[in-house]
Amino acid sequence: MKIREALISDIEQMQFVRNAVKENMLSNPNLVTDRDCEEFMTIRGKGWVCEIDHKIVGFSIVDLKDNNIWALFVHPDFDKQGIGRQLHDIMLNWYFSQTDTTVWLGTAPNTRAETFYQRKGWNVIGTHGKGEIKFEMTAQSWKDIQKNKAC
Template identity: 65%
Template sequence: MNIIIREAQPEDIPQIQIVRNSVKENTLSDPGLVTDKDCEEFLFERGKGWVAETEDQIVGFSIIDLKENNIWALFVHPDFENKGIGRKLHNVMLNWYFEDNRENIWLGTSPDTTAETFYRMSGWKETGTHGKGEIKFEITYHIWKNKE
């Protein structure tokens, strides 16, 4: 399976939504909560995003919010989990972010999930809670650069 990681484009949003609504953890209580317009705003006005693609199918994506120094999204379709796709998206995103930025970056994720384990193993530090019972994680420039 050949996975290509590339910058997200406006025409990717429908497939990004399919991936987002297929996940088994960190699900949306209402898929209408994240609209195509929201995706467009975070991808092209507030930040930047990447997609993982194989055979013209988007199987994962990540989006960074530069206004809030936040990982807005990092999701992989359940059929493509445990293949290193999330790791690739994560690394491309953080390498890009820390190229020109020294501010800590944060994210929130549900406790007792694969995502929680993934972020802990990736050097993220728990700093409290966020939203509705999510764990808030942060990573610094120095932790990221020393991890590589």
Template identity: 65%
Template sequence: MIREACINDIPQIQRVRNAVKENTLSDPGLVTDMDCEEFITQRGKGWVYEMSGRVVGFSIADLREYNIWALFVLPEFEKKGVGKQLHDVMLDWYFMQTAQTVWLGTAPGTRAEAFYRKAGWEECGTHGKGEIRFEMTIAKWSLVKRR
């Protein structure tokens, strides 16, 4: 169900990204197909969760900026373990590539905020326009994985 994302997945990745109810883009044109291609082929790697040929979630890690660029799941597949599985595969890969602390930003008061807290991410300030900045160290990830 989870596999590495490829360029042919970008249209479905974009559909998932634009279907979410939280952390929506003010302008869907802000994240282009070229951006997605660069992140999954040059800057890092991406994964898709596929069911019957349909991408229902995806995640993308960025090794240049040491951050999680994206982790999104179609609303009808939330709370079914899709996001957690994508998250874990992505962080396992990330920390096999580097020991550098990884960070991400998400809006406060969202399910995403609760998800990252439960997954062991530590709040360390703000990012962008009022987003919460979370970080995960390799040491913390290895402890979280043992639970």
């Protein structure tokens, strides 16, 4: 397993992973274009991928402009292997090395993603969009989580 910074050439495989998920599916896969991915990875923020046998099986993208997690997805065939946790942690470590601004995300209620973010220390602050749960993470909370993890 290899985690590395995402490249524009990875977008096709990232889209495959995004469209393979069983929860938080896009109602229309054309809503998130390759150009959108490129913009979020190169202009607005940064992305990472997880490769196994030269195949992308998960990815994450954080948006510095709107201070949110734009994407964190793992192909269902690779669930429960720690990939999401590793992508999450490298993404937040990078994000908070760039800014102390609180970061937020939205996810569907009653999903594994909701449970994942709660376990990772995110705080529910309300709803967002079409009934999604809105979470946030402060720089101080992330530092405390990292410090407690090291103990």
